Each structure stands twice: as C-alpha cells, then as structure tokens.
Amino acid sequence: MTTTAVLLGIVAVLLAWPIPVALARAGWPPRSPGIALILWQAIALSGGVSMIGSLLLYGLVPFGDTLLHGLVALGTNLRAGTLPSGTSFTHVLALGGAILLGTHLLLNLSATFVRAERQRRRHFTLIGLLSDPLSGQPGMRVIDYPAPVAYCLPGAGRSATVLSNGLLHLLDADQVQAVIAHEQAHLLQQHHLVLLAFKSWHSALPWFPIANRAENAVALLVEMIADDHARRVVNDQTLARAIAIVGFALAGVATPTTNEADATALAAASASLGARPGSAGRLRAEPEHPAHQVLPRVARLVDPPRPLRLPATTGAVTIAVLLLIGPALILFAT
Amino acid sequence: MGNLGVLERLMMDVLWDTTTPVTANELKDLLLNPSVSAAQAKPLATTTILTVLSRLEAKGFVQRDRAVRPHAYSAVMTRAAHTAGLMHDVLGQVPDRQAALVRFIGGVTPDEAETLRKLLGVASTATNVS
Secondary structure, three states, X not given: OHHHHHHHHHHHHHHHOHHHHHHHHOOOOOOOHHHHHHHHHHHHHHXXXXXXXXHHHHXXXXXXXXXXXXXXXXXXXXXXXXXXXXXXXXXXXXXXXXXXXXXXXXHHHHHHHHHHHHHHHHHHHHHHHHEEEOOOOOOEEEEOXXXXXXXXXXXXXXXXXXXXXXXXXXXXXHHHHXXXXXXXXXXXXXXXXXXXXXXXXXXXXXXXXXXXXXXXXXXXXXXHHHHHXXXXXXXXXHHXXXXXXXXXXXXXXXXXXXXXXXXXXXXXXXXXXXXXXXXXXXXXXXXXXXXXXXXXXXXXXXXXXXXXXXXXXXXXXXXXXXXXXXXXXXXXXX | OOHHHHHXXXXXXXXXXXXXXXXXXXXXXXXXXXXXXXXXXXXXXXXXXXXXXXXXXHOOOEEEEOOOOOOEEEEOOOHHHHHHHHHHHHHOOOHHHHOOOEEOOOOOOHHHHHHHHHHHHHHHHHHHHO
16 A cells, blocks of 8 residues: 555656646647636546555555455544554654645635635626626626726626626627627636636645646636637637737737727726826726636737647546546556 | 625615615615516515615625614615726726736827827828738
8 A cells, every 4th residue: 555655656756847848838729728728627536646645645654455344443443542563753744744735725615715706796796786688688687887897707607797888888799799709608617616616726825836837827727718619609809809909908008909990988088087187197007817818819819729639638538537536546546 | 696695786786876775675665667677577575675775885895884773775885886896996096906907008198199000000001002
C-alpha cells in the first residue's frame, strides 16, 4: 500500500504543477475551448483525489492492507482509542492531512456556492425592482444605465439576461443578438457552476499559483465557448465588433468603427458617463481579468483557428477520462 | 417575480416618483391614480400595503419615519442610485461581488485598443475582398 500511496503522490504532484502549467501555456485551447475545459476539470478533480488519496493511503498503512480494511480498522481503533503497532508519527500526520485537506476543500466549495446563491437572490430582487422586460425576448431585462453592460444571472429555476440601455443604443440589432446568444449559452450550459468550482478551489488554496492560473484559464475558455455558440446565430464579424465596441466603450477609448451611427451612440454614451465623474472612473473595468480580455476573443473571431482534428480530440478526451478514473481505480484496487 | 415581487415593484415605482414621505393610506390612493402608477384596477387592502412596505424596509429599500402617526414611508435611495450601485458591483473590481453572474466583456487597455484596431481593420478588408 505504501507503493500505491507513493504512486498516487507522484500523480498528485504532476497534476499540481507541470501538467496544468503546460496546459495553461499551450496554444491549442482557443481552437477547441470545450476540450480544454474538460481537461481542466479532469486535472482539478483528479489532482484533488490523488493528493487526498495518497495521504490517506499512506496514513492507513499500519491499519490494514487495503483502503477498505484500513478504514474499517481506523474506525475500530478510533472507538477503542488505540493505535495499531507500527504507527509512526508520519502516518498520523498523513491521516490528519488527508482529513483536513478533504474537509477544507468541501467546506470551501459549499461556502462558495451558498454565498453566490445569496448574492444571486439579492441581485434578482434588485433586478426585479430596477429593470424592465425586453419586449419579445423572454428572460431578458433592460436596465436604465448609460454604460454598455451585459451579463447573465444564472439560478436554479429562474435566470435572467440583463442588458443596459447604453448597450442597446451602442450596438445595432445584429450585434445585440450576438450578445444575447452569447449570454444564453452561459445560462444553457450552466457555466457558472464550473466557474464557481474553480473559484472555490482558488479561494481554498490562495497560496497555490496553479489554482489562480486554472481559474483564469477556465474563465476565458467559458467565454470562448459562449462566443462559439453565438457564432451559430450571427456571423463572426458581427460578434467581434460587438465585443470590441463594448470593450472600447467601457474603457472610454474611441471605437474603431467606421459606422457613423455607432460612433454617435458611443459619443453619447461616453458623454453621459463623463457627466457622472464619480462613476466614470469606476467604470474603467479591470482589464487584468482574463475572462474579460477582449483581444484573445476578438483575435479568434477575426481569424478563426481550425478546431482540433479528430485524433487530437479523441486523445484529449481519453486523457481526461483516464485522469478521472485512474486515481479512483488505484485507490479502490488497493 | 412572484405576486409579492410585483407589488414591491409597484410600490417602489410610486415611492421613487414621490418626493415626500407618504403614509400607507396615501400610498393606496397613489397606487389607484393612473397618472402616477401603472394600472391598479381595485384598491389594495391597507394591511397588504403595510406588509409589502415592511418587507421592503427589511430589504433596505424603504425607510420609515416612526416619529409621525401614521408612519410615513420613503425610498432610501433614488432609483438611479440603486442602479448605479448595482452596476458598480457588476462592473467593479470586487471579484466576490461578481461570483453570482457571468459578464459579457470588460474594458480594453490602450495597448489592446491599438492591436484591436489593427485586427478589425484587417478583418474588414479581408471581408471586402472575399
């Protein structure tokens, strides 16, 4: 069992450092963001299981020769208040580590979801009071605000896509359709669940640089997936322009559009922003957050990269499946 | 929005549009006035109005002046201030406040703006050619 514990430990270290770094640096994810998202989830889940499993197996060595026997013996010993002979300090430490890490991750995950749900409820109340339905578009709300804002508010049972007046003035009808299709993809595919899981992982291990990288990478991938969904409704150019125009307007820079109506609307929007000196400064939305990065998203719309070929896709999915069942198999086969 | 949500919305709309604090009875009359509020065919019971008002007070949208009898109610903030606060949360940098939602896009940096202009310029020429 010590050998298996070490083996799992090696898998855990690989999944905690070199593999996610390689994936974060890889050039292919924008080609097939869905595949990359599956891999990220497999790495995170498998990494956690391997790390906890490795500690658990090592800690249970004095208790029994399989995971099950060890756990049963651990229970018996706990009730009796004894330790089997041959238990060293490191075994106890490993057991404690496994329990602490497992509880910490699970508690953090539930706390993140509970907090998000509370915020969501509060937000729904405010949206109900402050916004109006968009005619002919169920689930869409319009809020009276000069800056171009679009977001979706997911929720069990009810969800909403919120657009600001500023956005509706700034974009033409096709561009608005692009934004709506993008947001609806988020809602349809429940992207917030993945985002929350990675957010929780990051907040549980704030000192772990890979968790931050993973959260950022996943956030950008989710946006690309939603963009791909929107591309089925509108053409690439329309979506690219919608993203760029909103990005420019939020940053307060002149839009590159040649369309005069757009330029006028943007000037109006900027002027109304300028009229509120207090909020204009705050509206310089953070460019650091990769999910909101305009460039990588526009670049792949302007010059769409070829999706991964079938062998590469199959390979990546196989790796993901192996990552998911491998550590579990090692754990329970012990 | 459930039925209570609809009533909350109706009352907030009236409170946001009136400048002085109103009592529950005054609010009842205002809700019937077609020039002030949207279509309320039959009068609401004063108890219903009081229930909704205390819900709104608990949620922090309405404040109650207890010094006068009957109590007078008014909106805590203007509609625009509420909207600005909410949008600030949506666009803002407090990542925790954004946990509940997924945003379309953020702003660009000046460097990105330059690259973006080139990108889109190239794209439109390419489209024209093809």
